Amino acid sequence: MSDVVVTERRDLSLAMILVRRGTLAAVEDAMRGRYGLELPAAGRCTTGGGVTLLWHGPDRFLAMRDGGDATLASELASAFVAAAYVVEASASRLVLAVSGTGAGEALSRHLPIDLHPRVFTPGSVALTRSAHIDVLVWREADAPCFGLACASSYRDSFRRSLSLR
Amino acid sequence: MRYSWLTVLTEALRGQTGWQPAWRDATPRDAYDVVIVGGGGHGLATAYYLAKEHGISNVAVLEKGYIGSGNAGRNTTIIRSNYLLPGNEAFYEWSMKLWEGLEQDLNYNAMVSQRGVLNLYHSDGQRDAFARRGNSMRLHGADAELLDADAVRHMVPYLDFVNARFPIRGGLLQRRGGTARHDAVVWGYARAADQRGVDIVQNCEVTGLRIESGRITGLDTSRGFIRAGKVGIAVAGNSSRVAAMAGMRLPIESHVLQAFVSEGVKPLIDTVVTFGAGHFYISQSDKGGLVFGGDIDGYNSYAQRGSFPAMADVMESAMALMPMLGRLRVLRQWGGIMDMSMDGSPIIDRTPVDGLYLNAGWCYGGFKATPASGWCFAWTIAKEHAHALNAKLRLDRFRSGAMLDEKGAGPQPNLH
Amino acid sequence: MSRLPAGGLIDRASPLPFTFDGVRLEGCAGDTLASALLANGVRLVGRSFKYHRPRGILTAGSDEPNALVELRGGARREPNTRATTVELFAGLTAASQNRFPSLRYDLAAINGLLSPVFSAGFYYKTFMWPAKAWERLYEPIIRRAAGLGRASFAPDPDIYEHAHLHCDVLVIGGGPAGIAATLAAARSGARVVLCEEDAWLGGRLLSDQETIDGKPAAAWLADAQEAMPGFPELRVLRRTTVTTAYDHGSYLALERIADHKPQPAPGEPRQRVWHIATRAAVLAAGALERPMVFPGNDRPGVMLASAVRSYINRFAVRPGRRMVLLTASDDGWRTAADAARAGIAIAAVVDARDQPASRIVDAPVFAGGQVAGTEGGSSLQCVFITDATGQRHRIDADLLAVAGGWNPTLHLACHLGARPAWNAGLAAFVPDVTPPGMLVAGAAAGRLGLADALADGARLGAEAARAAGFEPRDLPGPYVEPETVRQSLVVDIPHGGKAFVDFQNDVTAGDVALAAREGYRSVEHLKRYTTLGMATDQGKTANVNGLAIMAALTGASIGETGTTVYRPPFVPVAIGALAGPHRGRDFRPFRLTPAHRWAESVGAVFSEVGPWLRAQHYPQAGETSWLQSACREALAVRHAVGVCDVSTLGKIEVFGPDAGVLLDRLYTNTMSTLAVGRARYGLMLREDGLVMDDGTVVRLAPEHFVLTTTTANAAGVLRHMEFCRQVLWPELDAEVLDVSDQWAQFAIAGPLSRDVVQALAAPGQDFSNAAFPHLAAAPLRLTGGQDGRLFRVSFSGELAYELAVPATDAEPVLRRVLDTGAVPYGTEALAMLRVEKGHVAGGELNGQTTARDLGLERMLSRRKDFIGRVLAQRPALLAPDRPSLVGVRPVDRKMRLASGGHFLAIGAPADAAHDLGWVSSAVFSPTLGHSIGLGFLAGGLSRAGQSVRAYDPVRGADVEVEIVHPCFVDPQGARLRV
Amino acid sequence: MRIPCPYCGPRGNEEFVFLGGVGPARPDGDDADAWHDYVYLRENVAGAHREYWQHTHGCRAWLVVTRDTRSHAVLGAEPAEKRE
Ligand SMILES: Cc1cc2nc3c(=O)[nH]c(=O)nc-3n(C[C@H](O)[C@H](O)[C@H](O)COP(=O)(O)OP(=O)(O)OC[C@H]3O[C@@H](n4cnc5c(N)ncnc54)[C@H](O)[C@@H]3O)c2cc1C
Ligand SMILES: NC(=O)c1ccc[n+]([C@@H]2O[C@H](COP(=O)([O-])OP(=O)(O)OC[C@H]3O[C@@H](n4cnc5c(N)ncnc54)[C@H](O)[C@@H]3O)[C@@H](O)[C@H]2O)c1
Numbered sequence A: 001m002s003d004v005v006v007t008e009r010r011d012l013s014l015a016m017i018l019v020r021r022g023t024l025a026a027v028e029d030a031m032r033g034r035y036g037l038e039l040p041a042a043g044r045c046t047t048g049g050g051v052t053l054l055w056h057g058p059d060r061f062l063a064m065r066d067g068g069d070a071t072l073a074s075e076l077a078s079a080f081v082a083a084a085y086v087v088e089a090s091a092s093r094l095v096l097a098v099s100g101t102g103a104g105e106a107l108s109r110h111l112p113i114d115l116h117p118r119v120f121t122p123g124s125v126a127l128t129r130s131a132h133i134d135v136l137v138w139r140e141a142d143a144p145c146f147g148l149a150c151a152s153s154y155r156d157s158f159r160r161s162l163s164l165r
Numbered sequence B: 001m002r003y004s005w006l007t008v009l010t011e012a013l014r015g016q017t018g019w020q021p022a023w024r025d026a027t028p029r030d031a032y033d034v035v036i037v038g039g040g041g042h043g044l045a046t047a048y049y050l051a052k053e054h055g056i057s058n059v060a061v062l063e064k065g066y067i068g069s070g071n072a073g074r075n076t077t078i079i080r081s082n083y084l085l086p087g088n089e090a091f092y093e094w095s096m097k098l099w100e101g102l103e104q105d106l107n108y109n110a111m112v113s114q115r116g117v118l119n120l121y122h123s124d125g126q127r128d129a130f131a132r133r134g135n136s137m138r139l140h141g142a143d144a145e146l147l148d149a150d151a152v153r154h155m156v157p158y159l160d161f162v163n164a165r166f167p168i169r170g171g172l173l174q175r176r177g178g179t180a181r182h183d184a185v186v187w188g189y190a191r192a193a194d195q196r197g198v199d200i201v202q203n204c205e206v207t208g209l210r211i212e213s214g215r216i217t218g219l220d221t222s223r224g225f226i227r228a229g230k231v232g233i234a235v236a237g238n239s240s241r242v243a244a245m246a247g248m249r250l251p252i253e254s255h256v257l258q259a260f261v262s263e264g265v266k267p268l269i270d271t272v273v274t275f276g277a278g279h280f281y282i283s284q285s286d287k288g289g290l291v292f293g294g295d296i297d298g299y300n301s302y303a304q305r306g307s308f309p310a311m312a313d314v315m316e317s318a319m320a321l322m323p324m325l326g327r328l329r330v331l332r333q334w335g336g337i338m339d340m341s342m343d344g345s346p347i348i349d350r351t352p353v354d355g356l357y358l359n360a361g362w363c364y365g366g367f368k369a370t371p372a373s374g375w376c377f378a379w380t381i382a383k384e385h386a387h388a389l390n391a392k393l394r395l396d397r398f399r400s401g402a403m404l405d406e407k408g409a410g411p412q413p414n415l416h
Numbered sequence C: 001m002s003r004l005p006a007g008g009l010i011d012r013a014s015p016l017p018f019t020f021d022g023v024r025l026e027g028c029a030g031d032t033l034a035s036a037l038l039a040n041g042v043r044l045v046g047r048s049f050k051y052h053r054p055r056g057i058l059t060a061g062s063d064e065p066n067a068l069v070e071l072r073g074g075a076r077r078e079p080n081t082r083a084t085t086v087e088l089f090a091g092l093t094a095a096s097q098n099r100f101p102s103l104r105y106d107l108a109a110i111n112g113l114l115s116p117v118f119s120a121g122f123y124y125k126t127f128m129w130p131a132k133a134w135e136r137l138y139e140p141i142i143r144r145a146a147g148l149g150r151a152s153f154a155p156d157p158d159i160y161e162h163a164h165l166h167c168d169v170l171v172i173g174g175g176p177a178g179i180a181a182t183l184a185a186a187r188s189g190a191r192v193v194l195c196e197e198d199a200w201l202g203g204r205l206l207s208d209q210e211t212i213d214g215k216p217a218a219a220w221l222a223d224a225q226e227a228m229p230g231f232p233e234l235r236v237l238r239r240t241t242v243t244t245a246y247d248h249g250s251y252l253a254l255e256r257i258a259d260h261k262p263q264p265a266p267g268e269p270r271q272r273v274w275h276i277a278t279r280a281a282v283l284a285a286g287a288l289e290r291p292m293v294f295p296g297n298d299r300p301g302v303m304l305a306s307a308v309r310s311y312i313n314r315f316a317v318r319p320g321r322r323m324v325l326l327t328a329s330d331d332g333w334r335t336a337a338d339a340a341r342a343g344i345a346i347a348a349v350v351d352a353r354d355q356p357a358s359r360i361v362d363a364p365v366f367a368g369g370q371v372a373g374t375e376g377g378s379s380l381q382c383v384f385i386t387d388a389t390g391q392r393h394r395i396d397a398d399l400l401a402v403a404g405g406w407n408p409t410l411h412l413a414c415h416l417g418a419r420p421a422w423n424a425g426l427a428a429f430v431p432d433v434t435p436p437g438m439l440v441a442g443a444a445a446g447r448l449g450l451a452d453a454l455a456d457g458a459r460l461g462a463e464a465a466r467a468a469g470f471e472p473r474d475l476p477g478p479y480v481e482p483e484t485v486r487q488s489l490v491v492d493i494p495h496g497g498k499a500f501v502d503f504q505n506d507v508t509a510g511d512v513a514l515a516a517r518e519g520y521r522s523v524e525h526l527k528r529y530t531t532l533g534m535a536t537d538q539g540k541t542a543n544v545n546g547l548a549i550m551a552a553l554t555g556a557s558i559g560e561t562g563t564t565v566y567r568p569p570f571v572p573v574a575i576g577a578l579a580g581p582h583r584g585r586d587f588r589p590f591r592l593t594p595a596h597r598w599a600e601s602v603g604a605v606f607s608e609v610g611p612w613l614r615a616q617h618y619p620q621a622g623e624t625s626w627l628q629s630a631c632r633e634a635l636a637v638r639h640a641v642g643v644c645d646v647s648t649l650g651k652i653e654v655f656g657p658d659a660g661v662l663l664d665r666l667y668t669n670t671m672s673t674l675a676v677g678r679a680r681y682g683l684m685l686r687e688d689g690l691v692m693d694d695g696t697v698v699r700l701a702p703e704h705f706v707l708t709t710t711t712a713n714a715a716g717v718l719r720h721m722e723f724c725r726q727v728l729w730p731e732l733d734a735e736v737l738d739v740s741d742q743w744a745q746f747a748i749a750g751p752l753s754r755d756v757v758q759a760l761a762a763p764g765q766d767f768s769n770a771a772f773p774h775l776a777a778a779p780l781r782l783t784g785g786q787d788g789r790l791f792r793v794s795f796s797g798e799l800a801y802e803l804a805v806p807a808t809d810a811e812p813v814l815r816r817v818l819d820t821g822a823v824p825y826g827t828e829a830l831a832m833l834r835v836e837k838g839h840v841a842g843g844e845l846n847g848q849t850t851a852r853d854l855g856l857e858r859m860l861s862r863r864k865d866f867i868g869r870v871l872a873q874r875p876a877l878l879a880p881d882r883p884s885l886v887g888v889r890p891v892d893r894k895m896r897l898a899s900g901g902h903f904l905a906i907g908a909p910a911d912a913a914h915d916l917g918w919v920s921s922a923v924f925s926p927t928l929g930h931s932i933g934l935g936f937l938a939g940g941l942s943r944a945g946q947s948v949r950a951y952d953p954v955r956g957a958d959v960e961v962e963i964v965h966p967c968f969v970d971p972q973g974a975r976l977r978v
Numbered sequence D: 001m002r003i004p005c006p007y008c009g010p011r012g013n014e015e016f017v018f019l020g021g022v023g024p025a026r027p028d029g030d031d032a033d034a035w036h037d038y039v040y041l042r043e044n045v046a047g048a049h050r051e052y053w054q055h056t057h058g059c060r061a062w063l064v065v066t067r068d069t070r071s072h073a074v075l076g077a078e079p080a081e082k083r084e
């Protein structure tokens, strides 16, 4: 498991998308139109047009894009018009990338969910808890890599719980 | 047969052959003046005080299993009178006084051990809340001391004073608090009640309450119908189920609380210590086992067993407070069904049904209440009104707004 | 030395030195401490709990009641460790326990002479006089005598890990049944986890001479283990005990990673707790042999027959030279053959059954006989046998092998509360109702023979895989000679001499009889009165014998008598392991505010506030107390400007056309009428009408609000709002989102705060009182290009703002604020400022107070509904004598007030009847130069101007205070409106 | 205990917060007795119990779970809020 590499992804834009009730179809259309991207089903993520959409609870998605220019939220807001509320979230989370062939095994030490490749397939997302901290975890759809996110105020403790100082 | 050194020595010479049953395993009769449902500490104490204080001895205690099979037989045995609110503190202090003379009264050694109860605090806010509580205890004639961190360290040097996530700032100490041998309390009351003529009926489950024109007339049980002039319910975790037999819904939820005992070791912890920044309290039994517990699991259950998260919480707290415990082993874990009331305080009261009385809502603190609960319940049943000591432990207090909410958690029982 | 010259699973080429009670001895790799002691001829290993009787080694597994030692030393000392489960390592040190001054000469053995007095429960009948003597005299003596080993008072230096496993089939136990189940399930492609307590797979096959497919069982075992790595989805965990079955297919297992080493490698955990979630489980935990109850059955040299075979076959140790075999099972007879092969003389065989086995052995056989006693001090020398005719025989022997029949190891099947069923044919309890998803195979199911174990394993392993959704193929199993298993439970109520039922707790047959006589007849009363089955082995060897004796005494059947409740863990588990990494500073995670690093860099003193660390104060050079620093900070706010990190407040955004409606229902006051760009103080009640929380609500856009909660209630308020929105009012078109971590928030307070804000703001934004009055709110563009939000709200009572900026911008923005000369202030100064203003906080918002108590009745809207409205009006909550909020100050201004004192009328006695209320917050007011406080007083402000005592006996204080309005500074609120 | 979240699948109960039984509908008048019953009285059944759990440390959905309080067997779980 010595090949596991954990990196903190600092240069990211994050935005929370809250779909208004009954407007899921409109949001879906907007996503497709603007980014060519499907809305992920529960427990899934989708990637396209440089944006990753992570399921984040019923009718909620966390949008993520490389580059911390903070335009993602306003871009999404204008795409959805009134169908969803978009909330800037770039500063709200610590995001880690965990890669390497032993990544799944290493993470299964910490996460209570089943990370077996048959179960937690590429593109899977889960909201769960580790070391008393709420975390979002996903397996990248197109790279042998996991993503992890938690509230930014827990940054130090979360890194420490993963034995990263 | 009176217990004394003399009888013990005599029996030792006779090969222990002369002992009599500590209580008769009674067969239920057709009718009693008073029937107490529930052979836990409270039910048995009630029967004892009915006979002793009020001369009412045509009494049966009906127990669905063996006596002490409920929470009386599975609690962590802490006795204390360190409450805040008027209505609670006087009641628990009376209980403390009864504990102090219990063994001589019952002629049964319940091993009441006033080894002190120390509640730790970890912040200024907590210190001030403890000061308020300690002062209230003092106003009620109980003993209370507010210790600073140095005094705590002097008393229990093995706590983590070095590397704590929530440093220990001090503690509220009640020296008269301590522990008692829970099973012996049950057996001692049973024996003393039996000697005053009370029938203790085991393996007798109450399955129905018969009510005619608003008055109780008797009980259906697994051993037949029993007529009763008055009925007192003292079934702790099963309060809602028995009350439902009288068509009542109670301000109570039944939750599971777990407890743990370690392998026996030579004396290690000689007081009761309670963590203030997590859910953990501990004492050492006279047999040497560390007896400890924490918070309720937090969901309704009648299963007498819990799940891992509540256990993890206890173990983490244990290690956070006493890192020396690491290599000691948990020997056994179990659960009990707590009658969690909506304000965390008990009910000793009449009910809307004539002749039907209720003793319930003890949450995880009813063991210490056993003597006073029995004493007050007996009074209430005998006199048909509450004693001053249980005057505030009313069933209708939620209607009137006179809750006794020590923790300020509101009507959410899993927070009390 | 008793080591056999050949055979066994030990490595004679790897000698391992160790010490026992300071004596240097040698064993070899593959030994347990117990086998190594026996190999060295050590038979006396411990002293019993009550009578301090000499005890040896009874078993070869985790059911051992006698051979308990203190293992290792210093901070790593582990009391009560079973010598039978400790794998020997080089340099191991062990000491006997519960003896003084030495194991051989133990003074407390005198208890044995007093045993006629020390019968079960004698202490309930004595030690009552005088009442005070219990704590002072009797209890300390009893406590010192009780307990077994000594714990270390030092913190455990080792680390522990927790990890998670998910599988389709969990196999518990790696004997023949477990191995067969594992292979059958694994062949289907299912994810299988096999847990075996031992370091070796094989179970009884390691200890018995068995033949599988015509070859020694070891060959089959080797083949099976060779096949295992071929299944990528199979995971085999050795040294791993499944300790607990929980609901819904959850199991807990303990892996001992480093217990077989002198100490863990650096960074290596000592043990790991596995959280296993599985669809199906196969319990293949085998069976445990039971001893028999006869006088002197506890003498070192008396050993379970199966253990004798283990020591001979597995450990190549001869546990004695001349053996008597006492058996109640056909299986016990194997011991005679194995012993003879190992060169142990067979002195006699006693088959205690009515229908004994007819086997051929070169020794006298006492069919239907019993053992009537033993002799030999601390090592067996002879056995007295009563034959079927009642005649007594004295047989010299140093080993008595006892085979009382086998009890299926069904503990885990009963962890969810089920009781086992009595199987009279087998003379044992077998699992009845099992936890959902659990199948029981082999000896654990009462199918004791090897053929059955293998067949069961294969069948149930496949069945478990099928239950988990896989398609196993049926393969023919190996051939094993079928056998008929015959065993009995022989209960003789012995007379004369102590016949032990529970070895560790020294419970004798006589104690069981006494309990029966005294009415403690329910098995649970028997257990609690005599402590039968309550020792560290949980009665694994004792319980069934004990309840059988009780059944015989009461005339009830064993089935009716029943067992006591089975409880986890299956074997005791270290508290440290259960806690895992969450101890010390890592007990709970820290939340740090975005400005934490900066605060650290300037030497702030922090305090723990829930999950947070908050800056309490910022000491400056020359300051000697927190009070000095806090006063300076507070005065800076009153006279110039200060800045406080309030990022710990909960921050929640509410969106949607119905957002205002939702907030109207949540808060007592109206929020839907709030204009865009305005803030309002809000109060929330619980459904029971008591105050839940307070905070500010800001309307940023017609359908967009942001609100703050107190630090303490942030999580609770969010959950409450989500409940209301999702459950109570799903029809509302509104969404609630926690944004606490996105935003850093700073209070900038003091008469000069406007200058600070103006200096921070990019040009073109006007913060004059007219343009941006009290309770205004607006987005803000900072000179550095950052976007923030500015709210003109005040907790300190001064002209003040709260500035929110994205957490990542916190530090640069804060540095800009400080550059303007603002003084950082911490929570101590914050508290001083708010008490001076009479603002309520933690001490007042304690969940026990109403809006009326707090003087906030005017915030209860009469024009709309809100949570808690009706129940807030209950009579007792409106009672005129209910204590309500007042301010207090000491009459003698030099006196200090503390929170927690109770109010008493001057001259009234200090008792509960005269208790008028309490002090809820107290600070030194730097503005006024004396102590002030807030409190709740019966009659409240109607007593303004009167004096009462603030009686604080736990601090030794008693201060006369004057009742005043709770707002001490600028009661008109002029300053915050400038 | 494992609670089957309809969105996330079965999870350990440490991820959830329990709120109590699903009682009678919340009153909307001024009848203090109705409010008392709603806030304070509980069925507290021994058997199948409909109760609120929030997947607080997961998707944050409030759920109605039906669970046998004697055996802990979960008989069903659905979101309290039907979106769409
Ligand atoms: C793990 C744990 C730790 C605790 N720790 C403490 C502590 O340290 N200090 C403290 O003060 N308190 C503690 N308590 C609480 C205390 O044990 C209880 O509040 C108290 O025992 C309840 O009163 P009781 O003894 O009468 O109840 P129980 O012993 O539960 O008695 C009720 C009896 O009623 C019987 N019953 C129920 N239904 C029927 C029926 N239909 N017919 C006939 N009989 C029936 C039951 O079988 C039972 O025996 C703890 C509880 C638990 C579970
Ligand atoms: N003929 C008889 O009368 C008789 C009687 C008893 C046993 N046996 C023999 O015993 C064997 C029975 O096979 P089996 O596989 O059922 O049992 P087994 O005793 O061979 O194996 C059980 C295994 O489970 C392990 N174990 C027990 N509890 C555990 C736990 N909680 N966690 C992890 N591991 C645990 C034990 O260490 C052991 O290795 C056969 O060899 C049979 O011949 C025969």
Ligand SMILES: Cc1cc2nc3c(=O)[nH]c(=O)nc-3n(C[C@H](O)[C@H](O)[C@H](O)COP(=O)(O)O)c2cc1C
Residues within 6 Å of the ligand: B073, B074, B075, B076, B077, B182, B261, B285, B287, B289, B291, B304, B331, B332, B333, B334, B335, C524, C533, C534, C535, C538, C564, C565, C567
């Ligand atoms: C104060 C106290 C001390 C205990 N000490 C022990 C002990 O030393 N050994 C033991 O096996 N169980 C001990 N127990 C636990 C009981 O065996 C039993 O599990 C508990 O009373 C619950 O009953 P149940 O498991 O039969 O449901 C103790 C329980 C209590 C309340």
Ligand SMILES: [Zn+2]
Residues within 6 Å of the ligand: D005, D006, D007, D008, D009, D055, D058, D059, D060, D061
């Ligand atoms: Zn979920």
